[in-house]
Amino acid sequence: EKGGYDHFMLKEIYEQPSVIKDTYRGRLLANEGIIKLGGLEDHIQKFVNANRIIIVACGTSWHAGLVAEYIFEDWARIPVEVEYASEFRYRNPIITEKDVVIAISQSGETADTLAAIKLAKQKGAFVYGVCNVVGSSISRETHSGTYTHAGPEIGVASTKAFTTQITVLTMIALKLAKVKGTISQANYMQHLRELELIPSHVEEALKSDEKIRAIADVFKDASNFLYLGRGYNFPVALEGALKLKEISYIHAEGYPAAEMKHGPIALIDEHMPVVVIAVNSNHYEKVVSNIEEIKARKGKIIAVVTEGDTTVKELADFIMEVPKTTETLSPLVTTIPLQLLSYYIAVMLNRNVDQPRNLAKSVTVE
Numbered sequence: 110e111k112g113g114y115d116h117f118m119l120k121e122i123y124e125q126p127s128v129i130k131d132t133y134r135g136r137l138l139a140n141e142g143i144i145k146l147g148g149l150e151d152h153i154q155k156f157v158n159a160n161r162i163i164i165v166a167c168g169t170s171w172h173a174g175l176v177a178e179y180i181f182e183d184w185a186r187i188p189v190e191v192e193y194a195s196e197f198r199y200r201n202p203i204i205t206e207k208d209v210v211i212a213i214s215q216s217g218e219t220a221d222t223l224a225a226i227k228l229a230k231q232k233g234a235f236v237y238g239v240c241n242v243v244g245s246s247i248s249r250e251t252h253s254g255t256y257t258h259a260g261p262e263i264g265v266a267s268t269k270a271f272t273t274q275i276t277v278l279t280m281i282a283l284k285l286a287k288v289k290g291t292i293s294q295a296n297y298m299q300h301l302r303e304l305e306l307i308p309s310h311v312e313e314a315l316k317s318d319e320k321i322r323a324i325a326d327v328f329k330d331a332s333n334f335l336y337l338g339r340g341y342n343f344p345v346a347l348e349g350a351l352k353l354k355e356i357s358y359i360h361a362e363g364y365p366a367a368e369m370k371h372g373p374i375a376l377i378d379e380h381m382p383v384v385v386i387a388v389n390s391n392h393y394e395k396v397v398s399n400i401e402e403i404k405a406r407k408g409k410i411i412a413v414v415t416e417g418d419t420t421v422k423e424l425a426d427f428i429m430e431v432p433k434t435t436e437t438l439s440p441l442v443t444t445i446p447l448q449l450l451s452y453y454i455a456v457m458l459n460r461n462v463d464q465p466r467n468l469a470k471s472v473t474v475e
């Protein structure tokens with residue numbers, strides 16, 4: 110059942126090239142420049158006329174929502190707020206009929222997310238679901254939606270659900286941007302094509318498996334980790350830290366790289382491994398100077414870089430390479446080495462990788 114892998118988590122990490130493809134298959138026709146999402150076509154005007162989009166989710170799904178915020182605002186020019194479902198539901202939020210709420214949930218059973226949806230519906234908002242489990246409570250409670258096609262996710266730590274959620278959200282953003290005319294034709298076409306290349310890029314990123322295992326061996330006894338990223342990769346830093354803490358029980362924090370100097374930099378010394386996402390982007394130079402600041406304080410740097418990178422390679426103690434894609438789509442590849450790093454650290458510490466202590470696959474109580 111684990112298909113020859115030691116754990117479901119590893120199997121699911123390795124399934125990502127094929128499930129990302131399953132998620133866009135029949136929906137993305139790159140050569141024709143078409144995106145077809147059944148659940149979206151009939152309601153596209155709701156999105157186009159929306160004052161704002163409110164994304165509600167928990168945990169890893171909330172991180173996918175944060176990535177989507179950057180993508181939606183950039184391409185579709187619709188204001189986006191991303192909310193923890195548990196906070197949103199209890200603070201008497203302002204919701205109107207002009208709001209579109211997107212609920213993201215792998216299981217489709219998360220109690221807080223379900224309650225947030227019910228509240229949004231009462232207030233007259235249009236509610237759209239991005240779920241993995243067909244027929245789940247959230248998929249039934251939403252007005253419409255798009256399924257991720259990740260297949261069953263058994264490992265408690267969410268991996269393939271995250272990347273397929275981003276795949277769906279990216280297609281929604283591209284479709285809206287196209288309909289609204291807020292994206293250039295060239296950018297639109299380039300991203301349809303790039304999205305089709307993601308499965309092979311993920312495949313390529315997975316080939317660093319052994320190098321990552323060696324890095325895990327070096328840092329497995331650390332008691333803290335810091336994860337830093339900027340822009341589209343800030344949420345990936347949060348997700349990398351969450352993955353590490355939930356399966357290895359090592360304390361980890363994710364931060365926007367620029368926030369480091371506002372506090373966390375005080376933690377940095379020779380015992381602090383810092384994972385920095387430093388792929389090609391508009392922020393590259395700025396991330397390089399963040400790395401120099403860490404180095405000056407003797408922090409150990411593990412950097413996720415674009416293949417062929419030389420600058421960061423010279424500064425970092427260890428690098429994990431990923432193939433080049435656009436900055437917008439980069440979270441789909443930068444996530445992969447971080448999943449493997451936490452997996453191998455947890456295995457080396459003899460943790461129960463697929464069923465970490467105190468955690469459940471779906472959180473049906475608040």
Ligand code: F6R
Pocket residue numbers: 167168169170171213214215216217218219222265266267268351352355470471472
């Ligand atoms: C992290 C993890 C949890 C879930 C969260 C939401 O690896 O598994 O943080 O992401 O409980 O679950 P869903 O997406 O099922 O609503």
